[in-house]
Amino acid sequence: MGTASDKKLFDENGLRLDGRSPGDLRPIRIETDVLNRADGSAFIEWGGNKIQVAVYGPREAYPRHMQNINQAFVRARYNMAAFSVDERKRPGPDRRSMEISKVISEALQAAVMVELFPRAQIDVFIEVLQADAGTRIAGLTASAVALAAAGVPMRDLVVGCTAGKVDGKVVLDLSKEEDNFGQADLPVAVMPKSGKVVLMQMDGDLSIDEFNEATSMIFKATERINQIQRDALKKNYASTAQDWGE
């Protein structure tokens, strides 16, 4: 977690620097089918995060020796644009982005009906255009929408959210400054129908009680975020229906 600092992260009314209460989410907007070439796509704005996701597949897995005769595999590639962060980032994967790609792939693998597509792979490309804390969770949330928009059969969507500890208090959906100067970070993703946890990482310092408080905040928030996902997909289906009607 972040560096220690004297930075005040709450005002006198207990509100956060951006005016949110501890349990508030930043604004989230999801749009689907924004790209033409991909089989499915979604664009998410979550606070200052701007993330483009595209899905290709199911398609034959390549190279051949990667094929699994029982099921498809989901291969997410999380990438940060060179201009997405304060200091220009050299293109190409680093260790952080490789780890994130792995945990996102595993989380999506749990939700996709991979058993329907033996020998196939499903590619999920996540491009972070502007980063503002919580990119993995925002990218994963958008990925689930893009998969659905691509018509990939899923058991459920996947919804991610982060909680953390700031100045000793548990808060939802860390902002960039809270991420930099906070004491704990807990990104979680669930399948919202069942509450099954498909991604969980944590670093910093949390007592067991704080952990329970944080997860309870996250679970509540995922319901709201899932609604935003479903609305985005509905709008998409609506416009598809309209297209047909013409």
Add this chain to the structure above:
Amino acid sequence: MGTASDKKLFDENGLRLDGRSPGDLRPIRIETDVLNRADGSAFIEWGGNKIQVAVYGPREAYPRHMQNINQAFVRARYNMAAFSVDERKRPGPDRRSMEISKVISEALQAAVMVELFPRAQIDVFIEVLQADAGTRIAGLTASAVALAAAGVPMRDLVVGCTAGKVDGKVVLDLSKEEDNFGQADLPVAVMPKSGKVVLMQMDGDLSIDEFNEATSMIFKATERINQIQRDALKKNYASTAQDWGE
């Protein structure tokens, strides 16, 4: 193009630093079949440029998925020796040499009768041993000779030449200093029988009139350079005939 400078590039008689008139070429010498292992080879000296070219093929394209069932592809690899430039160059391709390899490959592809060799590749290796402005054009000119020397069937040779703008005047075949301090650079390659342009790049600043003056200079020069190519090949055929006669 080069850096602005107060450097004088013409003398009081309108001659260039190396004594040439605006429309003069530097000395060019081409020798063929200088290597034993390659299927064909040519060595070119063009001003201070010293460039070795070798051709292998047509041979089965590898890897397999590169094979085109209708025709061969020409793959030129332009490379600069570590000692070819003022400051020692780290071995291996850089972005500049990759672009040059691409445009040379495309220029040669236009001249070779690729339709005669489905699934094949023809490799052209261009090693710049000493660089002195105009290496891409010199390397391409030598490549055409090496292909012919290898017995690769061609519609026509390919001849390259450069024009540029120096102190506001259009001149032929830029020298190293003119390249460094000039205002425009226009490398062109043609198939000399038909005048078809198979390579053209330009950077700097040229008015339309200057462009027309430059191309007209280049077209005239390519006739002379083509003659040097044909002489080199004739000498080669002559010595081959002699070999047979023995």
Add this chain to the structure above:
Amino acid sequence: MGTASDKKLFDENGLRLDGRSPGDLRPIRIETDVLNRADGSAFIEWGGNKIQVAVYGPREAYPRHMQNINQAFVRARYNMAAFSVDERKRPGPDRRSMEISKVISEALQAAVMVELFPRAQIDVFIEVLQADAGTRIAGLTASAVALAAAGVPMRDLVVGCTAGKVDGKVVLDLSKEEDNFGQADLPVAVMPKSGKVVLMQMDGDLSIDEFNEATSMIFKATERINQIQRDALKKNYASTAQDWGE
């Protein structure tokens, strides 16, 4: 060889800094089958060197085009742990370790009955955990033991030893300081039954007489080292027999 220096490398009694006479070896200890997963393994301590070796194979050579229809090939990979040397070493092969891998592979290839395993490869992984001069020779000596422990049929073991020149005197088995400040280094490996030389490298300055003195020292030493190899293997066979007896 090392840098010139005023460092004294012998005491008044003609003994070396670590108390050895010119013809003495450092202590050597070899243990076999210290790893569970590998087909065979050996761990060697030789002076301050600590080197772990593991053998996998014979197994089908991969990629396919590496397969030799007449025989197996031995592929040794010599690698230094990041913490094995004074200044932390970046992981991955460098030019030195690639050369050492090559000469060790060739030396082992001579001893293994490769003709029994067409299309196969035998991998020998050598990990230098602590380096203390003579790692290639110690790694090779342990590799032969690991191959035998893996049940790979061999014409003979391979035994390595180094001699060198220090303060103008020929000495056996250079220590780290002698290696750094000495005048010549001569690593040699032989098949001990026949005395055939399968590895020899040399750098520094040796007269022909010094060379002959050095090789004669080495040949005598390899008998002693070979005994240590055989003892290690006997202990291993003994414990295997015991296992069967239970």
Add this chain to the structure above:
Amino acid sequence: MPRDELDVMSEIKRNYILQKIRKDGIRADGRKLDEMRKVVIQTNFIPRASGSAVVTLGRTKVVCGIKIEAGEPFPDTPNQGVLTTNVELLPMAFPTFEAGPPSEDSIEIARVVDRGIRESKMIDLQKLVVEPAKQVWIVFIDIDVIDYDGNLIDACTIAAVSALATAVVPASTIGQKDFPLPITCRPASVTMLKIDNVVVVDPDLEEEQIASARLTVTMAEDGHLKAMQKGEPGFFTLEEIQKAIKTSSDVGSQIRNNYPK
């Protein structure tokens, strides 16, 4: 340029496109030979960057972000800032684009875009010196291709020029005052393809798949040539090139009208 996934386009489609061009002088999507697709430019899309633009050119879409950072000049140009251009053909943009080190295609695109901007002297690099030979401003142009339907060179040039035209040098990071990136002109590249013996402007992917040769001409307001690049294994006659230069002058002016003021 990349082919479609199976590296084939149906004979029927190919013939349809060719015939339409030959007989009617009209392209498959109804455009005239020298007609650009619709261009939409949205600047300041990435507020955290020094400048940015999202550009759609028909169904091709690219995002350009500019980062401007203080750093050392090149030893041979101590009195000017540094410019560097990079294009990423993201795998999300097309089925055969692959992650990894830049391909020949992406390098060619980046270098042609870079030459247009550099040679037109769009950015006044002399004004980007903090302390000669010690510290200058480095301008990173990074372009993400996120949707690919042909003519990346022009889409990337439009995005880069638009992002640069609205960029701000973050001089406050070194204790000075931020100032707009000093801009002298607005270059426009125009890419043309030769299909059969006809030259078309702003090709889409299907046209790229049947074309024999490509020519890009970059000009600035002064009507001078700043950069040219012939690509693909076909050829142009000198007359075709001269005509293409004329076309690019006209079309370039239209593009320039779309640029942010």
Add this chain to the structure above:
Amino acid sequence: MPRDELDVMSEIKRNYILQKIRKDGIRADGRKLDEMRKVVIQTNFIPRASGSAVVTLGRTKVVCGIKIEAGEPFPDTPNQGVLTTNVELLPMAFPTFEAGPPSEDSIEIARVVDRGIRESKMIDLQKLVVEPAKQVWIVFIDIDVIDYDGNLIDACTIAAVSALATAVVPASTIGQKDFPLPITCRPASVTMLKIDNVVVVDPDLEEEQIASARLTVTMAEDGHLKAMQKGEPGFFTLEEIQKAIKTSSDVGSQIRNNYPK
């Protein structure tokens, strides 16, 4: 985690393991569900390193060496030392491990180990400053995996913590006095796997091959969570996670008892 060479385990073996766990609550090797394998720690194995440990965890074996070198701090943390963790899955450890750049697996292991040590503040990085913003101590944790039979995260954490706990800062190299690496606590990671609906501790390779999901929980003496990582494509319920945290608290204390004093 890597599968076995043929990526298959016999149905018979698979069923045997599963049934034993389901029916008897006992694992194939006789362990209870929350029972670690035998841990053997040998420190100071590499005397030339600043600290070192060889750890066997059942039949898994790793070697950790610590190098501590003077160097520059990161610009944004001028007042603390630097910590870096690297894990090498050596090809000698398993038939399918390959030489070359780090795999996704080795990166994940290294990052989870690193987070446990970093977030527990085990090393007092503030005490590793020679001159603020100029010179600090850089602690390199390098771990060689030489024999693989499951649960590398815990084996590597144990090795790293043990090696650090016995490490010495070689300050004499810069004319000062050597001193023990300043240590504040001893974190322990506990990795659990979900097989069927049962969670087991310290899985061996065969268990990894049939498990659906993995969870690692790292705590220090204060009983607080310092790092967590869920892995593999399966899921956990929140209840399972809460129970796993409880388990890891107990098992972590046992591990801590094994650490060098």
Add this chain to the structure above:
Amino acid sequence: MPRDELDVMSEIKRNYILQKIRKDGIRADGRKLDEMRKVVIQTNFIPRASGSAVVTLGRTKVVCGIKIEAGEPFPDTPNQGVLTTNVELLPMAFPTFEAGPPSEDSIEIARVVDRGIRESKMIDLQKLVVEPAKQVWIVFIDIDVIDYDGNLIDACTIAAVSALATAVVPASTIGQKDFPLPITCRPASVTMLKIDNVVVVDPDLEEEQIASARLTVTMAEDGHLKAMQKGEPGFFTLEEIQKAIKTSSDVGSQIRNNYPK
């Protein structure tokens, strides 16, 4: 060493070479066992380099260019210049040579050539110091192999020694006077192959393809050994090596006669 394209040589050819050597003590091209092929050395071929040489050894051809640049010494040798040797097995030289990072073969060749030059102390590195610990001359030896017909080690050594012997340190670039690279001796490497039980000098490619073992011996004028390298999977007896050293002493003198004065 690389095999021919199909990795096979016809049995007939193989037998012919072997029989000729066994029965007549003569090689397929008529040479005696200890006879070098014709050596042609052309120095100053690359006038822009600090030194250069093109060498043909039979039908093997290599180009060596020396660059000498001011730079920093290694920390542990503050009082001497730096020497570095690189060999490129260019794809133009042989059908199976590939572009890309250096192969094991090219690294071995470069390192054996380097050792011969370094250990003979041919270059007086102590005279290449501008300011101790700050600035020294770095000597880059780069060798392009452009035509391959066996025995690259000797061809490259001859090229490197010839280029160095005629090289000039460009001290005028730092405001001093150019001076000839300080040379103390002229090492010569002699590479021998064992075919059957016969040892031949300066093997061509066909001989390399049927040989079992290789030995390179590098000596200087003082008749001392400076570097040795045994290669390939065969063996030598100690007697064979002693005889080879004798041979290399004689042949090395012949090579030295060819070096530029």
